[in-house]
Amino acid sequence: MRKAGMYLLVLLVPAILLTGCAVGLGTGVTSAPIPMLFADYQVPAMRLQAPEGETTSTSKVGEAKAINVLGIVAIGDASIQTALKNGQITKIHHVDIKVYSILGIFCEITMLVYGE
Numbered sequence: 001m002r003k004a005g006m007y008l009l010v011l012l013v014p015a016i017l018l019t020g021c022a023v024g025l026g027t028g029v030t031s032a033p034i035p036m037l038f039a040d041y042q043v044p045a046m047r048l049q050a051p052e053g054e055t056t057s058t059s060k061v062g063e064a065k066a067i068n069v070l071g072i073v074a075i076g077d078a079s080i081q082t083a084l085k086n087g088q089i090t091k092i093h094h095v096d097i098k099v100y101s102i103l104g105i106f107c108e109i110t111m112l113v114y115g116e
Contacts, residue, residue, distance in 0.1 A: 038102055045095040058114040062087020068107040083113040091115050
């Protein structure tokens, strides 16, 4: 019984530590849930929304992605500037962040910028 508990502990501790991929989203830009096993959600970047009454169109969407594998290898550019360039946007209406994560082993973060 004691041996089984140790095996469980050895499996759970790294799993909990590896879920840190989406933790960086809690930086004040958005309030995103922190997943442990699986995540596939989209949240608004609260500080990057058009003011109420703003008439900016959302006719264009720019996208920028970055991936993280095992918390060891991270590649891509999920910056707002890259999303603006990819969508040929000059005026931002709002920004969303999409997260896809499996056990913290693989995580993909996509920055979606809407505007004109």
